[in-house]
Amino acid sequence: MPKMKTKSSAKKRFKTLGGGGVKRTHSHLRHILTKKTTKRKRQLRGTTMVAESNMRQIRAMMPYA
Template identity: 50%
Template sequence: MPKMKSNSGAAKRFSKTGSGKWKRNKAFGSHILTKKSPKRKRNMRGTELVSGSDAKALERLVPGRG
C-alpha cells in the first residue's frame, strides 16, 4: 500500500507543538489594516492552539505529523 499523502495546504499552515497539540496562525491580519484598531491588530500577532474538535480533522489532513 502506498504512503498516505498529506494535504499540502494544511501542512504549511499548521504545526505540532511539543506536547502534541496543533498550532496555527491567526486570521485576518494581512491586509485592509487601516480600519482595524491597534488592539485588534496586536491580538492577531503570534499563534494560537487549534480547538480539540478541529484537531481531529487535522490528524486526517496531515497524517505524517500525527
C-alpha cells in the first residue's frame, strides 16, 4: 500500500502532543479587530486543545501524527 498523505492545511494548523491530544490556535484574531474588546482579543491569544467531538476528523487528516 502507498503511504497516506497528510492534509497540508491540517499540518499547518494542528500540533499533536505526546499524550495523544491535539493543540490548536484560536480563531477570530486576524482582521476586523477594532470592534472586538481588548479582553476578547487577549483571551484569544495562545493555544487550546481540540475538542473530543472533533478528534476523529483531525486524526483522519493527519494519519501519522
